[in-house]
Amino acid sequence: MKFGVVVFPGSNCDSDAYHVLKDVIGVDCEYVWHETRDLSDFQALVLPGGFSYGDYLRCGALARFSPVMDSVYRFVDEGKLVIGICNGFQILLEAGLLPGAMLPNNVLEFRCQWVDLKVENTKTPFTCLYEPGEVIRVPIAHHEGNYYAEPDVLDELERAGRVVLRYVDASGNPTLEANPNGAARNIAGITNEKGNVLGLMPHPERCSESILGGRDGRRIFLSMIKSLETGASLSF
């Protein structure tokens, strides 16, 4: 089993994701330069955080036209796992692999802080190791994380259990105060219809070791590994 961490020219959380996968968890992992077209070596891909092309124009808008993205579409079609973290999420939205779009944070500022998240669906390949309804602590760091989609799209996401992570308060309620960026319905992470693509604004790779103040994020990666190992059904 091999993970690929895609490196766009302005990615800056690529080495963080790589470190967690390779050094902390110990799974096979390689960097994938954005001009690469052959992804056949990999079972899972990470689109890491950062500022892929300076985030000029719109976050993720320019990265979507990187050569690697053609292959990412195919990769997704084949049912392999793709996780887009922060800027990676924004790229997935721009690429149409996930529905909706990102607006600037309603606080009009970059926000770097810890947030509480509720794991709303534990039947995905990314969350199968969490307890249903578990509240976890994970950092965010973004300027455009205000998730937007048309109401009917949101309803469909909710209905199909595709809202996987939500900003909540310490007791698990999706309150206004717990929402750091104005995201529709406190949405922090969603999957595609098939369930093999997860986009999330929070950074699980920043909380996978206790020395960094918590390790709630580690199980996202461990869940992916487990699903790949057991070949568990990728849809739910």
Next chain:
Amino acid sequence: MADISQTAPWREMGLRDSEYELIKARLGREPNYTELGMFAVLWSEHCAYKHSKRLLRTLPTKGPGVLVGPGENAGVVDIGDNLACAFKIESHNHPSAVEPYQGAATGIGGIVRDILAMGARPVVLLDSLRFGPPDDPKTRFLFGGVVSGIAGYGNCLGIPTVGGEVFFAKPYAGNPLVNVLCGGIMKHEDLHRGGAYGVGNVVMVVGHSTGRDGIHGCTFASDVLDEDSESKRSNVQVGDPFMEKLLIEACLEMMACGAVVGIQDMGAAGLTSSCAETAARAGTGLVIDVGKVPMREEGMNAYEVMLSESQERMLLIVGSDKVDEVKRIGAKWGLHAAEIGRVTDSGNLEVLHNGNLEASIPVSLLAMGAPEYTPGAREPEYLRKTRELKDESVRTPEFSEMKEILLELLASPNIASKEPVFRQYDYMVRTDTVEGPGRGAAVVRVKGTKKGLVFTTDCNGRLIYLSPKSGAAWAVTEAALNVAVTGAKPLAITNCLNFGSPENPEVFWQLKEAVRGMGEACQALETPVTGGNVSLYNESDGVAIYPTPIIGMLGLLEDIEKRITPGFKSAGDLVAVLGKVWGDVRSLSGSEYLEVVHGMVAGDPREPDLELARGIIEVLNEGAREGVFSSAQDLSEGGLLVALAESCIHGEGGARGCVMSPKALGCGGREGIRADAMLFGESNTAVLVSFPANCEEQVSHICRRQNVPLSVIGRVQSSALAVETCGGLRVLEVPAEEIAQAYSRGLEDSLKS
């Protein structure tokens, strides 16, 4: 072009008549216009340190760990395991005063390239900021722009901004300070230097194209701010952080493949300074053709290309057989990597434009020939007044007022939490930030080792204003104690001397005294100066800023798991002061308390007790190794009571309060002791610690060995901060929530009101 000696264009360029005469004499001829421009930028105060060089030479710069001292792009310090840390602080004050967002952003860009030039990967940033009063609309504009500029640029680079300072005071109203520190890590063998070595080697420009932006930026930085500054705005440079990120990755790759003989960032004075300095360091010459420099605007002449301060560019000296490799890496990252000339043995910087010789100047004259000035120095008038601080000049508040005072101090923007600032910075990227902003000095792990690097910036301009020598010594001492409370050993400093016009004898006296105080403290604490930056002419409308020599300090934790943190850990732990708390009116000199509560900026701060400070550092180091301390916190703005409050704020679980009695500090009987000075006095060489009661013997043993007074002053409790008098009377009790509220809302509230 008209005869140069008739039109005297050097005056506009910022050169004195005498300097022009010197150039003419040393050159043996009249310089042409391009040459004159090159002299003007390199002989500006910003580049040539004309007024400060003599003083800087007096600073201690050597130490066993110093691999590279001042003179290169950044200092480099050994951190063991065959690793080294490059670090340096730099100012971008004037550009930020005029265009705060871009000024601050390009300030980050510049210091990052300095660290990159040493061969290190930049891994941390700290920002040290000074503004006018927060209720001034101009301050809000500057503050907002500067903070978002740092965020906009630094976040994009993926270099965490892990710490810094923000301080508000009137003298900075027209002239804010924006100082940025960058630290980087490298293996010893990756160390690079900014020298144009090897005759025949190729000179290359890597990174952004060159435009007309920022021409004469460093001359601008060497002038006072006035109404004209607005019109000098064409000097504004726009940062492109994405390009800088590419530049970092590309240059590291170019260096890793062994192609790079010498490397230098292009900061102030662009191509002129990078060419002159690299050649001067190597004792060589250069011939370059500016026609080969990638340009973004049409019709640029040699003068413009040589003086442009377009951002995100590096100068590389490359072995001729490696040029293709460098070009290949440049192309991979989508960057220009252009061959523009060669290293020669002529000792001259020869500038061609499409083959025509436009300038030819000995590099030694250009880079090192600027005159040095020792202006007159005179003790400032105002000191006679400010030194007068008598017991009776400050009313001692009743105990019933102390709670309000404490909350007022906690909410004071200089003490309150800076979270509204640092939450805009990505301080976690790279997953090495173990103690981020808001928790004292920053602690960053070094992956692959057990080590941690500790960074802090410190300087209280108010103290320097009242006594430049002891104030500067305090800045060093505070930085060292800040580092040491994590359990780390202070290794070395970098500094940025922000002062007014050196041509004013009172300002020059401040500068001289401050350098003396800094030097003595660095000597005593064995933290050599490895580099820094001088920013003079920080004045507006005839008002100079508080003299502000900002200290950036690097410390090393041998075992990051054994670090000490600022918050209380468990109820019942003993709370103690290591060192000495004066408790008299003099210790209120320049304190936040005196300004906020009594509206006074006065007093004559004592010098720090450096011998004692050394002892305290030893105690903390030893205590950390032995794991005896539960928490440690230095005393700075707000004094002992604010330090206690901070330990409560950072306290864990059921340890968010404490009860203390100043008895052990000797409050009874001693002459001149006052409650407010005991609680809020600042010039104390002391830190606050807590430890389990059963460690008391061990702690006092360590303290005795280091000759450090230990005074147990109280106990950690669950949820309130209380003070008892010597007689055991409870005179103050503040619930933890009230403390946390005041502290967390203070800054935002003061910017809003």
Next chain:
Amino acid sequence: MKFKGTVTVWLKEGIFDPQGAAVKGSLEAMGFKEVEKVRIGKNIVISLEAEGAAEAKDLLEQMARKLLANPVTEAYRVHVEEEKAGAER
């Protein structure tokens, strides 16, 4: 022939524009009580070479559709004019 195209991109009606709201707030605080609504969009000016205005417009439409605007949240309008030699924008 040279053309100057302007692609104006704005947030669709119905999508809250926090930046616009913040600017409105600031304008009000500065005493501009007359302001009823503020919306902030992008103005992308593209100089390009084309056979004629129709081709230029077509190219710009394509750029807008594919890259310059995000169809989920944004609407756009394209405007083309011939570049006058040496004209200052």
Next chain:
Amino acid sequence: MKFKGTVTVWLKEGIFDPQGAAVKGSLEAMGFKEVEKVRIGKNIVISLEAEGAAEAKDLLEQMARKLLANPVTEAYRVHVEEEKAGAER
């Protein structure tokens, strides 16, 4: 009367526009070889109440000068039209 003002703000000539440069690069990579230059500015649409067009324009000029444009790096232009009732944008 109601007016719709548009303040267009752009980076002064000679000031580098990294955003525009990056977008140009992407457009080229996408095959739009015809593009010679891209500059990105802001388009601020303000609905306001005023006595007449002249007053509206004057107010907008003031807003632009004081807040909407940064005189150090940006230039602006103001355009006013009467708001047609019920008109989109």
